[in-house]
Amino acid sequence: xxxxxxxxxxxxATVATAHAQVKVEDAIKWRxxxxxxxxxxxxxxxxxxxGTYNKDEVVKAANVxxxxxxxxxxxxxxxxxxxxxxxxxxRVKPELFTDGAKVGKLAGDFNQAANELAKVxxxxxxxxxxxxxxxxxxxxxACHDDYRKDNK
Amino acid sequence: xxxxxxxxxxxxATVATAHAQVKVEDAIKWRxxxxxxxxxxxxxxxxxxxGTYNKDEVVKAANVxxxxxxxxxxxxxxxxxxxxxxxxxxRVKPELFTDGAKVGKLAGDFNQAANELAKVxxxxxxxxxxxxxxxxxxxxxACHDDYRKDNK
Ligand code: HEC
Ligand code: HEC
Numbered sequence: 370x371x372x373x374x375x376x377x378x379x380x381x382a383t384v385a386t387a388h389a390q391v392k393v394e395d396a397i398k399w400r401x402x403x404x405x406x407x408x409x410x411x412x413x414x415x416x417x418x419x420g421t422y423n424k425d426e427v428v429k430a431a432n433v434x435x436x437x438x439x440x441x442x443x444x445x446x447x448x449x450x451x452x453x454x455x456x457x458x459x460r461v462k463p464e465l466f467t468d469g470a471k472v473g474k475l476a477g478d479f480n481q482a483a484n485e486l487a488k489v490x491x492x493x494x495x496x497x498x499x500x501x502x503x504x505x506x507x508x509x510x511a512c513h514d515d516y517r518k519d520n521k
Numbered sequence: 522x523x524x525x526x527x528x529x530x531x532x533x534a535t536v537a538t539a540h541a542q543v544k545v546e547d548a549i550k551w552r553x554x555x556x557x558x559x560x561x562x563x564x565x566x567x568x569x570x571x572g573t574y575n576k577d578e579v580v581k582a583a584n585v586x587x588x589x590x591x592x593x594x595x596x597x598x599x600x601x602x603x604x605x606x607x608x609x610x611x612r613v614k615p616e617l618f619t620d621g622a623k624v625g626k627l628a629g630d631f632n633q634a635a636n637e638l639a640k641v642x643x644x645x646x647x648x649x650x651x652x653x654x655x656x657x658x659x660x661x662x663a664c665h666d667d668y669r670k671d672n673k
Pocket of ligand 1: 400405407408411434459460461462465472475476479505506508512513516
């Protein structure tokens with residue numbers, strides 16, 4: 370019985386480790402990567418809206434944004450990752466780790482906007498994509514305004 | 522008439538620019554970012570297979586891999602990007618730019634494996650995910666073996 374309890378505790382500890390084991394440098398690198406991948410995708414959609422519209426291109430880019438928006442990036446804001454270096458020194462502001470409700474609201478707005486963009490991209494309606502694209506861009510900016518340091 | 526032709530040419534040139542204007546440093550940064558984002562996602566799936574399986578976590582990660590696999594990353598191998606610095610010095614081997622058919626085959630295998638992984642992830646069948654995950658991992662490795670330089 371004692372042994373079983375010990376095994377259960379060890380198992381729990383292992384699971385907890387599996388979740389907690391994301392290293393600070395990796396967490397920062399991965400969030401910088403995921404954001405930069407969305408930056409690429411937003412640029413592609415903008416090029417399509419400004420130039421010749423190619424539905425297929427826009428769908429691909431919107432799907433990347435949607436998948437990343439829904440990926441649960443919150444897990445990459447591990448304790449201690451308010452400082453440190455991934456690909457580069459992190460640009461997160463410490464407030465992101467303490468403004469729980471506000472960050473949750475911004476993340477939720479972003480999520481919703483990304484889902485809407487993927488939906489209208491699939492419809493091929495360029496005017497609707499333009500509107501949805503603007504909303505996604507606004508939700509990126511809202512977060513950056515409050516929680517990302519300016520580039521030196 | 523002459524003016525119309527000129528305008529048409531200018532318009533064409535602008536469109537061509539819209540496609541060609543990806544800068545080498547951006548292209549390298551974006552492909553490093555997209556690959557690293559998939560690395561994060563593969564790690565998450567592995568943690569779920571090795572520890573407690575959470576269907577939702579695996580679906581999110583698999584969807585990211587699928588969306589990136591289908592995003593048309595080939596566009597990020599712009600001419601001249603066999604050398605240069607994105608987040609870091611590129612690790613691509615020059616052969617990737619010349620082995621057209623072989624690279625296409627590897628990219629196709631990867632694509633198919635990523636689509637299969639997303640499909641079985643949605644079904645929640647952990648054993649099937651394990652198999653599909655192995656195939657995706659193999660397709661990443663196949664490309665790295667031939668086209669990515671070792672880390673110094
Ligand atoms: C909930 C907050 C939040 C949302 C939403 C958000 N970002 Fe960010 N973004 C950040 C933070 C914080 C950083 C800094 C990350 C770090 O360095 O650790 C960042 C960094 C970036 C970077 C910089 C990577 C580099 O080169 O340093 C880019 C590009 C970027 N975001 C684009 C986007 C785009 C595009 C969107 C929307 C499609 C978006 N972000 C949505 C918070 C957010
Ligand atoms: C068709 C080729 C190809 C496929 C498929 C591929 N990769 Fe790569 N990968 C590369 C190349 C080339 C680089 C180097 C990119 C650069 O530095 O410009 C790279 C770089 C990386 C990096 C390094 C980023 C860093 O930290 O330097 C990671 C991580 C990675 N790939 C993971 C993956 C994963 C995970 C998969 C599959 C889910 C995958 N790759 C599929 C070719 C590929």
